[in-house]
Amino acid sequence: MxxxxxxxxxxxxxxxxxxxxxxxxxxxxxxxxxxxxxxxxxxxxxxxxxxxxxxxxxxxxxxxxxxxxxxxxxxxxxxxxxxxxxxxxxxxxxxxxxxxxxxxxxxxxxxxxxxxxxxxxxxxxxxxxxxxxxxxxxxxxxxxxxxxxxxxxxxxxxxxxxxxxxxxxxxxxxxxxxxxxxxxxxxxxxxxxxxxSPLISGPVTDCPAPRHDDALQARTHTVSLPGLAHGLFMSFNVPGCATAPDETTTAALELIGELLGQGASSWLYSELVRDQHVLTGVRVNYDPLVRGDTLLTVAAYVNTTHATPEQAAEAVYQQIDQLRSLTLPSSELQHLKLGMLARRLFTLEDPASQAERIGSVAAAGQPASLVDSEAARLVAIDASTLQQVANTYLGRERLTITFLRPGAQA
The missing domain is CATH 3.30.830.10 (Metalloenzyme, LuxS/M16 peptidase-like)
Structure with missing residues (x-):
């Protein structure tokens, strides 16, 4: 143990x-x-x-x-x-x-x-x-x-x-x-x-890491349920810490998630919620601490007086696609890193949060030292690496879109 x-x-x-x-x-x-x-x-x-x-x-x-x-x-x-x-x-x-x-x-x-x-x-x-x-x-x-x-x-x-x-x-x-x-x-x-120490141990059954399909292609469907608000989920098939080619990849994907959807200054919020009023709310999630491939997911509510869910999805993708062709200014990248690191340091004041982070790393099959090297990996990411990772993992062939629509009451 x-x-x-x-x-x-x-x-x-x-x-x-x-x-x-x-x-x-x-x-x-x-x-x-x-x-x-x-x-x-x-x-x-x-x-x-x-x-x-x-x-x-x-x-x-x-x-x-x-x-x-x-x-x-x-x-x-x-x-x-x-x-x-x-x-x-x-x-x-x-x-x-x-x-x-x-x-x-x-x-x-x-x-x-x-x-x-x-x-x-x-x-x-x-x-x-x-x-x-x-x-x-x-x-x-x-x-x-x-x-x-x-x-x-x-x-x-x-x-x-x-x-x-x-x-x-x-x-x-x-x-x-x-x-x-x-x-x-x-x-x-x-x-x-x-x-x-007195407990009997013994071998453990090997269980293959969950992987995505080898041939990825764009997927789209619609879910309609009573009580569901107009919105959308958009997910890219991306690696987790155990399946990424290197530690830089997951650190860059975490920064991309931060840039796109963390807080009122994020790209998706400032452009599509505050300025264009296409969305009424948005968040982005990427958790690399899994033992297999995972998802980078955008979840958003659509302002239907300004856009259809399909138009909103295209507007979201256009914001994401900018990362594939744009070199992020160093000042913006530095601000992004500082905000992310400050939030992580704050959460680690709590003993239970620290223990959960270490346990999550271990459950993903990674050494506990990964927790202490996270800050250094984030700091080392430069704009060209961010752009390269975006080009590799944020293409339409890796994208699944679910349109959310309210359904009739039973």
Whole structure:
């Protein structure tokens, strides 16, 4: 098991996160929801704790426990006073090797996911549309699966399948432990050795990195749902940190996302929202911390009094296409870098945010040192590199567009 410690002095709380390198992208067809179900079941008890005691014990110690299922990982997070850190490690280690869940627990976990799905997906037409968009943009990649899996699979999974998933993936050799707080390595090593060293490890099943189709071409469709506002999603197929040819590529793509859609001074906002009134809102997302190929996505709401969604999409692409022919002035590039670095430094004041960043890097199969070299990589990007990356990855052949339209009420 990999263990990372980030010392942060002057704080009384420690962030303890255990990242299992298994998420929704590992699930075979017909078995979606396995990782999410198991995430809930881990809180149903172990050899040392009764059902629900995982969170209750942490709360009594002045802390908070949570968990999340992601594309490439399932993360268990505990924030609590540094002096209580050994208890958190004992709880996590016990859950790793002796979780106890049965049929009633499975039924409760499935209901919790149904309720979560109803709240976060069934009543959110924009999220439903985004699932449709991802399915088209990712193609045959496992990342194309719906955010809450397939509803039909949830009711067909049984205890044996969950226990097999648990035994296969929940082991030290498939986990990364991250601790951030006012603690030294020698103090941390004792409880880690005590609680995790006796656990059986063993080989882990190799799972190929999700990749996009070899032959990419422009894709377009329309999603119409009740309650959906006029808008569009535009995604380019791009590499993540694990599939990019070099670290410079992902750093440049991050800067491109910042330039296009971060804040009121970004290109898309200033030109298409404030000046031309083609859009009423826009944001750009690119997260390179995945173990496969990913997307750079523009999400926008259209001002239909000034443009159709098709006209808005063309206006967005024309702004993006400028990057392919324009050399960005050094002053603008420098301002861009400073804003991005300042925001990252601010978020890293929080121990939990630091731990999440390190865990995300590890789940993507990258060394933790990547976190500390991010700033240097961004600073080193010049205008010609930005232009080269834009030419390579922001062409129409890599573009998927989903037009969003309001649908008739049922």
């Amino acid at each position: 990999s263990v990372y410690l980030r010392q942060q002095h002057g704080t009384s709380l420690a962030a303890v996160q255990l990242w299992y390198h298994v998420g929704t992208s590992h699930e075979p067809a017909g078995h979606t929801n396995l990782s999410h179900l198991l995430e809930h079941l881990i809180f149903e008890g172990s050899s040392k704790l009764a059902a629900g005691d995982y969170s209750r014990v942490v709360a009594r110690l002045g802390g908070r426990a949570n968990a999340s299922t992601r594309l490439d990982a399932t993360a268990y997070e505990i924030s609590l006073p540094v002096s209580r850190l050994p208890v958190a490690l004992e709880i996590m280690a016990d859950a790793m090797h002796s979780a106890t869940f049965d049929a009633p627990d499975l039924a409760r976990a499935a209901k919790a996911i149904v309720d979560e799905r109803r709240l976060k997906l069934d009543t959110q037409p924009a999220q439903q549309a985004l699932d449709h968009h991802h399915a088209l943009a990712h193609g045959n990649s496992p990342y194309a699966a719906p955010s809450f899996g397939n509803a039909a699979d949830l009711g067909s999974l049984d205890l044996q399948q969950l226990r097999t998933w648990y035994r296969t993936w929940y082991r030290p050799s498939n986990a990364t432990l991250v601790v951030v707080g006012d603690i030294d390595l020698a103090t941390l090593r004792g409880p880690v050795d005590k609680y995790f």
